[in-house]
Amino acid sequence: MNTAASSPNLLLIGFPRCGTTALVKALNQHAEIRFCEPKEPHFLALGTKETIIKGPGSEAFDDEHVYDRIRWQALFGAESGSRYIGDASVTTVSYSDMAIKNIDKYCDDDCRFIVMLRHPVDRAFSSYLYCLSRGWIAGSFEQGLEEEAQRRASNWQHLWFFSWLSLYRQRLAPFIDHYGRERFHFIVSEEFTESPDAVLSDLFEFLELENMAIDTQQKINVGGNPRSKVLAQTMSFLRKNGFIRELIKSTTSQSFRESIRKKNLTSIDMLPETRSRLESEFQSTIDWTESLLGRELPCWKKN
Numbered sequence: 001m002n003t004a005a006s007s008p009n010l011l012l013i014g015f016p017r018c019g020t021t022a023l024v025k026a027l028n029q030h031a032e033i034r035f036c037e038p039k040e041p042h043f044l045a046l047g048t049k050e051t052i053i054k055g056p057g058s059e060a061f062d063d064e065h066v067y068d069r070i071r072w073q074a075l076f077g078a079e080s081g082s083r084y085i086g087d088a089s090v091t092t093v094s095y096s097d098m099a100i101k102n103i104d105k106y107c108d109d110d111c112r113f114i115v116m117l118r119h120p121v122d123r124a125f126s127s128y129l130y131c132l133s134r135g136w137i138a139g140s141f142e143q144g145l146e147e148e149a150q151r152r153a154s155n156w157q158h159l160w161f162f163s164w165l166s167l168y169r170q171r172l173a174p175f176i177d178h179y180g181r182e183r184f185h186f187i188v189s190e191e192f193t194e195s196p197d198a199v200l201s202d203l204f205e206f207l208e209l210e211n212m213a214i215d216t217q218q219k220i221n222v223g224g225n226p227r228s229k230v231l232a233q234t235m236s237f238l239r240k241n242g243f244i245r246e247l248i249k250s251t252t253s254q255s256f257r258e259s260i261r262k263k264n265l266t267s268i269d270m271l272p273e274t275r276s277r278l279e280s281e282f283q284s285t286i287d288w289t290e291s292l293l294g295r296e297l298p299c300w301k302k303n
Helices: 018-026 057-064 068-075 096-106 120-133 140-147 148-153 167-177 189-194 196-206 229-240 241-253 254-263 272-281 283-291
Strands: 010-014 034-035 084-089 114-117 184-188
Touching: 010 034, 010 167, 018 034, 018 114, 018 196, 034 057, 068 096, 096 167, 096 241, 114 167, 120 140, 120 272, 140 148, 140 272, 167 184, 167 283, 184 189, 184 196, 184 283, 189 196, 229 283
Parallel strands: 010 084, 010 114, 034 084, 114 184
Antiparallel strands: none
C-alpha cells in the first residue's frame, strides 16, 4: 500500500440504509482517510453514459451524479496526501458489471472495499421509510415490493430496490469473486450502532491504520412517516429546483436541515404478516451472511 494515494483506493460500495453516511462522517475524522465530496458521485456504477434515473426522488439522485470521468477524478485531487481516499457510492453494489469495469480501470490496483450490512428485512423497510420521509410517494411498502421488478426495469433509483438490494449474496458475489474475499471488510450496521468504537477499531486494523478516537454521536438520514405530508412534499418539490436546492445548501448546515426533517417524522411499523413473510424469504441471506463472516449474528435473530 502506498503511503499516499492519488486515485481512489478505498470504496464503500454498499449497502444503502445501513449507516454508510454515518460511517463516512466517522472515517473522515481520521487523519489518514478522506472520502470525496459528494460522498456518492455514482460514477463507478453508471460510468460515463447519461443514464436517465426515473421515479420519485430521481432529482435528488441526479444532484450528485458525476457522469464525466475527468470531473470524477478531480474529486480526489485535493486529498492526494491521505493514505486512503475513498468513494462511498452505495449505488456501486447495484450495478456490478459496470462498476467492476470502472474500478479496474480507474481505481488503485490494491483498492480495498468496505461493505455495511443490516438485517435484510429491516434494510428493505428502512429504504421505504426514507423514501417516504422525503415526500417521495409511491404507494405502500407492500405495493413497492409487488412492483419492484417493474420499477427496476424502468430505471427507478436504487432506494426503491427494497428486496433486490437485501439479497446480499447475489449483489456481492460478483465483487468477491473478482477481487477476493481478503480485500473486503464487512461491518454489521446493528453492531456499529451498539459498539461504534470496537467496530471502527477492527476497521482501522484491516486498513493497517492507527486507531483514533472518533465522534459517532450524530444520527442522520433518519426515515419515517411525515407528520405533515404537505411539508415533506414541499421540501421534495424545492429540491427539484437546482437553484433553490443549492441556495438552501449554501445558507444552512446539514445538521440544521436534518433536524427540521426529523421533527416532521413519526415512526411506523411494518405489517406483521409482511415481516413474517420477508423473514422467511431472507433466511437464506442471513445464513449466507453468517457463513461469510464466520460467526453468528445474534442481533439479527428476531424474537
